[in-house]
Amino acid sequence: MRRERGYEVSGGSRVSCERGSGTGDGAPWWCRGLRRGSACGAAALVSLAALALLSAALTLATQPGCGGDRSASEWIEFCGRAVEEYAARGGYLRFTQESRTTLTTPQGSLDGWLRAEGDIILPDRERYEYREELSSTTQPGETSGNSFSYLTVDGGETAFVSGENLEKELGISGWVHYKPPQGQNRYFDYLRLVGRIRRMGEKAEKVAHEDIEGRRCVHVVCRLQGREVVDLYLQEDPSFMERIPGAETEDFSGEVLVRVWVDVESGLPLRVLVEASTSQGEGVSASNRMEMRFSGYHDEPPSPIEAPGSFTEAS
Numbered sequence: 001m002r003r004e005r006g007y008e009v010s011g012g013s014r015v016s017c018e019r020g021s022g023t024g025d026g027a028p029w030w031c032r033g034l035r036r037g038s039a040c041g042a043a044a045l046v047s048l049a050a051l052a053l054l055s056a057a058l059t060l061a062t063q064p065g066c067g068g069d070r071s072a073s074e075w076i077e078f079c080g081r082a083v084e085e086y087a088a089r090g091g092y093l094r095f096t097q098e099s100r101t102t103l104t105t106p107q108g109s110l111d112g113w114l115r116a117e118g119d120i121i122l123p124d125r126e127r128y129e130y131r132e133e134l135s136s137t138t139q140p141g142e143t144s145g146n147s148f149s150y151l152t153v154d155g156g157e158t159a160f161v162s163g164e165n166l167e168k169e170l171g172i173s174g175w176v177h178y179k180p181p182q183g184q185n186r187y188f189d190y191l192r193l194v195g196r197i198r199r200m201g202e203k204a205e206k207v208a209h210e211d212i213e214g215r216r217c218v219h220v221v222c223r224l225q226g227r228e229v230v231d232l233y234l235q236e237d238p239s240f241m242e243r244i245p246g247a248e249t250e251d252f253s254g255e256v257l258v259r260v261w262v263d264v265e266s267g268l269p270l271r272v273l274v275e276a277s278t279s280q281g282e283g284v285s286a287s288n289r290m291e292m293r294f295s296g297y298h299d300e301p302p303s304p305i306e307a308p309g310s311f312t313e314a315s
Helices: 029-034 041-057 072-088 164-170 190-199 226-236
Strands: 002-008 014-021 092-105 108-121 125-136 143-152 159-162 176-178 204-212 215-225 255-263 269-281 284-295
Touching: 072 190, 072 204, 072 215, 143 164, 159 164, 204 255, 215 269
Parallel strands: none
Antiparallel strands: 002 014, 092 108, 092 284, 108 125, 125 143, 143 159, 159 176, 204 215, 215 255, 255 269, 269 284
16 A cells, blocks of 8 residues: 655644555545445445435425415425525524434444534535444444534535544544545535425425424425435436446335425425435345434524634645
């Protein structure tokens, strides 16, 4: 393995460290701590599929009013417009995301849990705290974990991260500023999610009106098959399948169920629940349950989301 040494620290000083290229994790030396739990192609697909559907789910809102006898697809389109208007005003929201994923292979199973919680100022400022844990039947009694803080002021084009794994990797504490390589972006793209659900409108079904935290909501459900999830991604990124070695679109089967609760008065989503099961052939399957909650719409941000005053620049 070839190794290079050194990187620049903002302010002009220099700190010695190592970075590798070749085999192994495959992540850049300065962001390995961000990729725990996502190196497996099948597991990555499940996470991506769930997020794709979540993205869709966020659009299931409407304009103010009870909506009368609007169809599910009409709710989705109204929601897309409401979110666009909210973003254009630089709206704020708070979000939490919690997910549990099980990946089963002929060699054993891998169980993962993650939670992210933070703030968004539309269209492109975001900060959150992230935590994840992994366990495997091939290593009974052993659990690995990771946590970090994330901040961006340019929609994820670049990001500031800090965390224990990064400190161990770099030998310093504090924020690291970097440009994420393709496929390793940790940005929670609220607006892209909304765009995806708008493209799913024809598959939506309206279930009922329900109350969520004292707010009247409409409950909408979308159902997709595994192949349809892949197609959703291919519409955005024709090279999506190339990043999953050895996989073909025909290998993916199963159902994804997306449930969305939309505030009838404001037209903005309050809760999204995604349940997915997929198969990648050759005895590989996965299931995922992801829940997202949104609050704080129309509130003032508790504090500005700005670049840290001091950070290390990754090179």
